[in-house]
Amino acid sequence: MNLIIKSATIIDAASEHHLATKDILIENGVITQIATSIENSNNYDTISQENLHVSQGWFDSSVSLGEPGFEERETIENGLKTAAKSGFTAIAVNPNANPIADTKADIAFLKTQAFGNAVNLYPIGALTNESKSVDLAELFDMKNAGAIAFGDYQQAIKNPNLLKIALLYADNFDGLVLSFPQENKIVGKGIVNEGPNSTRLGLKGIPSLAEELHIVRDLFLLEYTKGKLHIPTISTAKSVQLVREAKAKGLNVSCAVAIHNLIMTDDELETFDTQYKVLPPLRTENDRKALIEGLQDGTIDMVTSDHNPIDIEHKKVEFDNAMYGTIGLESAFGALQTIFDTETSIQLMTSGKERFGIETATIAVGQQANLSLFNPEGTYTFTKEHIHSSSQNSAFLGKELKGTVYGIIHNQQKVVS
Structure with a gap:
């Protein structure tokens, strides 16, 4: 999996890039570059979302x-x-x-x-x-x-x-x-x-x-x-x-x-x-x-x-x-x-x-890409349209929530809406 994440604010207290807005280059599932701007010379897929944030x-x-x-x-x-x-x-x-x-x-x-x-x-x-x-x-x-x-x-x-x-x-x-x-x-x-x-x-x-x-x-x-x-x-x-x-x-x-x-x-x-x-x-x-x-x-x-x-x-x-x-x-x-x-x-x-003995992956060059992607801003009312589960039994139906999840990048796979 090769791709570039564009203009993402990094939320990771263990990373030297914490709170910085950067491009992130991922090649074969590994973060190979983090920079203010990365040129897409290899024509990789790109991810660009409104107010994009990433974290572990x-x-x-x-x-x-x-x-x-x-x-x-x-x-x-x-x-x-x-x-x-x-x-x-x-x-x-x-x-x-x-x-x-x-x-x-x-x-x-x-x-x-x-x-x-x-x-x-x-x-x-x-x-x-x-x-x-x-x-x-x-x-x-x-x-x-x-x-x-x-x-x-x-x-x-x-x-x-x-x-x-x-x-x-x-x-x-x-x-x-x-x-x-x-x-x-x-x-x-x-x-x-x-x-x-x-x-x-x-x-x-x-x-x-x-x-x-x-x-x-x-x-x-x-x-x-x-x-x-x-x-x-x-x-x-x-x-x-x-x-x-x-x-x-x-x-x-x-x-x-x-x-x-x-x-x-x-x-x-x-x-x-x-x-x-x-x-x-x-x-x-x-x-x-x-x-x-x-x-x-x-x-x-x-x-x-x-x-x-x-x-x-x-x-x-x-x-x-x-x-x-x-x-x-x-x-x-x-x-x-x-x-x-x-x-x-x-x-x-x-x-x-x-x-629970699970390894963590800091957002840094050389680390496997294990990322959650989201926008922390904006409010909305949680409805059945937001449910992906087979069952619909949510106590949050009708509640006002804040922020949007875009998806994940992990195990050399991209699940991003």
Whole structure:
């Protein structure tokens, strides 16, 4: 792949060209020149877009796809195409397909299906067999097959001894253990945040305590084992404080927050729209502000779209019966831009790579081209026309977002609109 990117503002704090507007020459997938103006003497393809900006390729630490087993929700092929059009060059894929990805064969299948794509797919293997929280899965075998971490998507590890063993065992090969923070006995039949809105609307509540108590337990286990823990999504102010204190003690813990928890609160439930039924649930304004502060001071390490396609048969039903989840790849950048400046937004969308052991590629001569292309300016209303996913379950429909994604350049391929 040979091409020239014209007049692009580079957003990459690790690059000597950070915030400069340059032409970028890419030959055979490698950046060979960065200059104020590059002559196209070889008649290469050119990319020229309005207010074009480029950054290191974006990474999402929690993406669900349907295949295998739930292809009506999303296929790997279309999911990767959606990620590319949304500006992501790498995604970590959760194991919640059918069958659950809990063996090296399952991991190999995902890697094979994604081979040769512009977007890198990094599988997360299930921590326990069938994500049933009874027996540990084949962690080391899955690691060798390409799994970058281990966790049961939106399923709490009920047995604390099982998590203790997992942290000790995974530490032998620098494995990253994910633990979804939810104490199910406190959740009971709850489906939304417990508070004035749940009471007024007659919806059973999930107390913040259910998340926080589980995090306290996991952090005690982490301190005991000296392992390596990642909390995939946190949603409460107290959770932010707990992680902040754990990091101050030197524990090897990281965490992420779903972008919709940064933008919306449980006030959205007024319409009983099941698009807002997510897990962890939308919380209060106080929680939302605390999550933003947690990102700003480094307590929260990264953001995720927590992209989870759900077919209409399981989403457009009574609120109690609807499945949890919203798609989020398409809206991730535009939503972040409504609360952070562009440099911060890009930093948050690339910062998770190191924790998951994924190589980064600085925008510099000699580096492989791993680029996201976008325009950070301009607002628009997010509609179904902006959705590339097979499923349409977006909590961001009707929301005003900021900025346009043009696409990516990665793996010697160009996906640019």
